[in-house]
Amino acid sequence: MDTTPGFSATTGEETLDPLDWADVQVLSHRIVDDAVAYLRDVRERPVWREMPGDVTDFFTSPLPQSPTPLVEVYGDVVDKVMPYPMGNIHPRFWSWYMGSSNFTGALGDFLAAIQGSNLGGGNHAAALMDSQVVDWCKQMLGFPASASGTLVSGGSMANIIGLTVARNTKAGIDVREHGVAAIEKPLRYYGSDQLHSCHRKAMEALGLGNRALRRIPTDAGLRIDIAALRAAISEDRAAGFRPACIIGNAGTVNTGAIDDLQALAKLAHEEGLWFHVDGCIGALMAIAPENGHRVAGIEWADSVALDPHKWLHAPFEAGCALVRDASAHRKTFAVTPEYLESTPRGLASGQWLHDYGLQTSRGFRALKVWMALREHGVEKFGRLIDQNIAQGHYLAGLIEAEPALELTAPTSINIVCFRYRPDGMPEEALKALNTEIMLRLQEEGTAAISDTTVHGRHCLRVAINNHRTRREDLELLVRETVRLGKEIMAGVA
Numbered sequence: 153m154d155t156t157p158g159f160s161a162t163t164g165e166e167t168l169d170p171l172d173w174a175d176v177q178v179l180s181h182r183i184v185d186d187a188v189a190y191l192r193d194v195r196e197r198p199v200w201r202e203m204p205g206d207v208t209d210f211f212t213s214p215l216p217q218s219p220t221p222l223v224e225v226y227g228d229v230v231d232k233v234m235p236y237p238m239g240n241i242h243p244r245f246w247s248w249y250m251g252s253s254n255f256t257g258a259l260g261d262f263l264a265a266i267q268g269s270n271l272g273g274g275n276h277a278a279a280l281m282d283s284q285v286v287d288w289c290k291q292m293l294g295f296p297a298s299a300s301g302t303l304v305s306g307g308s309m310a311n312i313i314g315l316t317v318a319r320n321t322k323a324g325i326d327v328r329e330h331g332v333a334a335i336e337k338p339l340r341y342y343g344s345d346q347l348h349s350c351h352r353k354a355m356e357a358l359g360l361g362n363r364a365l366r367r368i369p370t371d372a373g374l375r376i377d378i379a380a381l382r383a384a385i386s387e388d389r390a391a392g393f394r395p396a397c398i399i400g401n402a403g404t405v406n407t408g409a410i411d412d413l414q415a416l417a418k419l420a421h422e423e424g425l426w427f428h429v430d431g432c433i434g435a436l437m438a439i440a441p442e443n444g445h446r447v448a449g450i451e452w453a454d455s456v457a458l459d460p461h462k463w464l465h466a467p468f469e470a471g472c473a474l475v476r477d478a479s480a481h482r483k484t485f486a487v488t489p490e491y492l493e494s495t496p497r498g499l500a501s502g503q504w505l506h507d508y509g510l511q512t513s514r515g516f517r518a519l520k521v522w523m524a525l526r527e528h529g530v531e532k533f534g535r536l537i538d539q540n541i542a543q544g545h546y547l548a549g550l551i552e553a554e555p556a557l558e559l560t561a562p563t564s565i566n567i568v569c570f571r572y573r574p575d576g577m578p579e580e581a582l583k584a585l586n587t588e589i590m591l592r593l594q595e596e597g598t599a600a601i602s603d604t605t606v607h608g609r610h611c612l613r614v615a616i617n618n619h620r621t622r623r624e625d626l627e628l629l630v631r632e633t634v635r636l637g638k639e640i641m642a643g644v645a
C-alpha cells in the first residue's frame with residue numbers, strides 16, 4: 153500500500169488531504185496548545201526584535217518541489233516566524249494604528265478556513281452571517297436598517313467603496329458606462345489636511361486624480377475648518393467644478409481629531425454633496441458609553457468606513473463599508489454575468505454579496521467578528537474603547553507632569569503626540585533625537601511607538617488601540633523615554 157500523504161491506494165488519484173488523519177489530529181492539538189501559550193505569555197516577550205541573518209536567509213529558499221512532513225514545516229514556523237512578529241498583539245504596541253487581535257477571533261479565522269465558504273454570496277449559513285455582521289455594524293453606528301454594507305479587507309477598501317458610490321451618484325452621467333472622461337464638470341471632493349493617505353489612493357484609483365481632493369486647513373484641534381470648507385465649495389462652483397463629496401474624519405490618523413460631523417452633514421445636505429465619514433479609527437466609539445457623543449452625526453452620513461480590525465480587535469483583515477442608500481450602493485457594483493445568475497431554489501438562490509464591492513470571491517471574515525461579539529457582547533467592546541481613551545488621557549497627564557517631555561498636539565481620544573525636549577534644541581536636532589529614542593524603544597523590545605509630523609512639528613506618537621495595555625505600561629513608556637533621552641544626550645551608544 154502506498155503511504156504517500158494524499159495518495160489514494162485504491163483509486164490512484166491524488167488529494168491534499170492527509171492519509172492519516174490521526175497524525176494530523178495530534179499535531180493540530182500541539183499547534184493549538186502552542187497558540188494558547190503564545191498568546192497567554194505575550195507580555196513576557198519583547199514587543200519586537202530584529203531578525204538574525206539565518207532567519208532572513210531562510211525566506212530566500214527556492215520554491216519547494218518535493219514534500220516535507222507537516223511536522224517539519226510547522227517546526228520552521230515555530231523557529232522562524234513566531235518569534236519575530238510585528239508585535240501588535242503585545243500590550244506595549246502603540247505604533248501607527250492597529251488592533252491587538254484576540255484568541256476567539258483567531259479561532260474564527262481557523263474555522264472559517266476549515267468551512268471554506270466563498271462569501272461571493274449564495275444560499276448558505278456563512279452568507280447569512282456575513283449579512284448579519286453588516287447589520288450589527290449598522291446597529292452599532294445607528295445606521296438605518298434599510299442601509300447596505302459590505303465586509304472588506306480594511307479601512308482603505310471601505311473608503312474606496314464609499315467614495316466610489318459617491319462618484320457614481322454625483323457625477324451627473326453614467327460613469328460605469330461612459331467612464332470618468334465623460335463627466336462634464338470635473339468632480340471635487342473635500343476633506344481636511346489630516347485625511348489618511350488611503351483617500352489619495354482612492355482618488356487616483358477612481359480616475360479623479362489626487363488634485364480633485366481638496367485638503368481644507370484644520371484648526372488648533374486638528375479639525376476641519378468649516379468656514380474654509382464652505383468657501384472652497386463655492387469657489388470651486390464658480391470656477392466650473394462640480395463639488396461632489398465631503399469626507400469627514402471620525403478620528404484622524406495623526407492625532408485622533410474628530411471633525412464636527414453634524415456640521416459637515418448639514419453643509420453636505422445644503423450643498424447637495426455626498427457625505428462620507430472615514431470612521432476607521434473612531435466610528436466604533438458610537439458604542440462607548442462615555443465617548444459615543446464624540447461621533448454624534450455619524451448616523452447622518454451617506455457612507456461610512458469602519459474597521460473591525462481596529463477597535464473590535466478582529467484579527468486582520470476586517471473592514472466594513474456602510475451605505476445609507478442600498479440601491480445606489482448596489483447600482484455602483486452589481487454585474488450579473490451569465491454564469492452567476494440567481495436561481496429560485498438551491499445554492500444560487502441567496503443574495504450575491506459580491507454585488508456590493510469590487511471582489512468576486514470573498515473570504516469568510518464575518519465569523520471572527522461574530523464569534524467575538526457573541527462571546528463578549530457589544531457592551532464590553534464599548535467599555536474597552538472607553539478604557540483606551542482614558543489611558544490616552546492618563547498618558548497625556550504623565551507627559552505633562554514630566555519636565556523633559558512636551559505634548560505636541562491636543563489629546564482628543566487615544567492618540568498621544570509628544571516629544572522629548574531639552575531646552576534650546578533646534579527642530580531638526582529634536583527630530584533626530586526623538587527618532588533615536590523611538591528606535592531604541594523598539595530595538596530594546598520595550599515598546600513600539602511611531603512618529604509623525606503635525607502642523608510642521610515632528611513628534612512621537614502613541615496610539616492605544618489595545619485591550620492588553622495597562623496604565624503601568626504607559627508609566628514604563630514615560631520612564632524609558634526619559635531615560636533614553638538622557639542617555640542619548642550624554643552620548644551613550
Ligand SMILES: Cc1ncc(COP(=O)(O)O)c(C=O)c1O
Pocket residue numbers: 248249250305306307308309348350403404405430432433459471
Ligand atoms: C483614519 C484612517 N483611515 C483609513 C485607514 C486605513 O485603514 P486600513 O489600514 O484598515 O486599510 C486608517 C488606518 O489606520 C486610518 O487610521
